[in-house]
Amino acid sequence: MEKFQTLTSTYIPLPIENVDTDQIIPARFLKATTREGFGDYLFSDWRYDKSGNPNPDFVLNNSTYTGQILVAGKNFGSGSSREHAAWALAGYGFRVIVSSFFADIFKNNALNNGILPVVVSEEFLNDLFECVNKNPKATITVNLEKQTITNNENGKTETFEINAYKKECLLKGLDDIDFLLSNKDKIEAYEKNRVFQY
């Protein structure tokens, strides 16, 4: 997994609520057996029309907005558990998703793929939408070590939550499997001593 420490970037606004994983990556693109290539299908049904031409109204097709940070309305990533949603966002080049609320499974999937989900207040989120509206070159700085996010247009900073273990994994680029396997003796001990043997 790729490390994440700090990032300053312009950002892409998606002021829509309840963006579900079917929108992030529609089911018909889930037939691949590898993790690569999903970025091409990110938000496919919003990004392209029926004939496959870019839809000019969709923000990813608007060259005014660029960056490695996506800023979205509340309850981002609801619905299906498909990790393909995280692969598509990572494949497109996003390293941070900012919203006022994330669905649980998506949040785990993002963290397991080196994408940092940052929860901010509604007010901070609305400021971000307004700032980028006025200045598409507005930037955000995310510092994982300090757990801060700064709107560089107005200088406002918020701190965000992340559990210490996941923070360490992201900072160092480690994944969970090595950790789990290092506890093999504990797993076997659990199996012998459990309350009920299935």
Added chain:
Amino acid sequence: MKTLFDKIWDAHIVTEVKDGPTQLYIDRHYCHEVTSPQAFAGLRARGLKVFRPEQTILTADHNIPTMDQDKPIRDEVSRFQVDTLANNAREFGLTYYGLGHPKNGIVHVIGPENGYTLPGMTIVCGDSHTSTHGAFGAIAFGIGTSEVEMVLASQCILQTRPKTMRITFQGKLNEGVTAKDMALYMISQLTTGGATGYFVEYAGEAVENLSMEGRMTLCNLSIEMGARGGMVAPDETTFTYLKGREFAPKGKKWNEAVAYWKTLKTDEDAVFDKEVVFDASQIKPMITYGTNPGMAIPIDEKIPALQHSDTASRISFEKALAYMGFKPGEKLEGKPVDYVFLGSCTNGRIEDFRMFANYVKGKKKADNITAWLVPGSWQVRKQIEAEGLDKILEEAGFELRQPGCSACLAMNDDKIPAGKYAVSTSNRNFEGRQGPGARTILAGPLVTAAAAVTGKITDPTK
């Protein structure tokens, strides 16, 4: 004093990570073809075996056709994905129920019906509707593919302990109101993110009175309000359902199991992080009007008027109605529709087919309706035939298809065409879920049956 959730969670802690998640032991792991190939590839790349192969069960369901399953899958990419699952099963020594196998079907249908899903278990699958299995008094939840790899490698997963919520349905449901209506009502009240961060226990008279099929429908939809999962305490209904199922405990082991399972209920003075109470008698048949399951109304009511003040909410509401071709304040009862879909892990079980068949008995399918009736498994289909429901359906002009996830997520050929309206018993009305441009109206099996014979949105209780 513990909740049901606490009892099962605590019984599965292998170790706690300092300032971090719990390492939780997983009793049962289900896999399907869509969310597992990258996990098996990961094991291969690390040179790992499956740690406890007897605890993982594989089935093909998302991608498979619902006609001509005896022939090779025509879509090459789908075929390759299903073949990959079969090859992974062979290579890693796992039980696999492939296309046409008598135990094949939707993963959340075959687990319970074969007795693989049991009370007190922890159960995961790379599929958000894994919450279904909570109906048996299990902690069951959906996971991503990286987590599938973790479970294959270690039979464990790292999880942050969720908060607990109890949703109590007091009183009795009215005639013609189903578990699906309870769920849609609940999600419409709590919203699509209203239970995010929580694990829900369903309780109360109306829940106790549900069959196992009904409880599975209710728990299945927990994820649609963001909950990590939903569960119902095991009781005589649970034990009666499980007794004699192929992989359920037998003989002395069965008695030991039941004795243990009877301890799995929330202590009287246990405290939940949140309590919600609904009056079951107030619930009517429900339908959705928008593009998430929280956008649901009683079938005889109007779509809400536009009243969202903040911009993102208003944009989202307008976008949803524009996609559906509906207007704020509009009434949907009587509106013509084009398709009906009976099936999915939400409503593809025998009881759903009984309800649908009883309603259409002696009536005829409306001419403007294309109907897709897809049993959740081969065992469900066999039961439909054993009960003679197939004859009733046939006489009313309906045809049964072969099992699979089908039009719920339209990964196979069962796609609702763009712009068409489908009344569906499935779980998601997201944009494009049933095919690009498809317009989904979620409902229970009775509302779906009523639409199938009248050709329009119809209250089955009238």
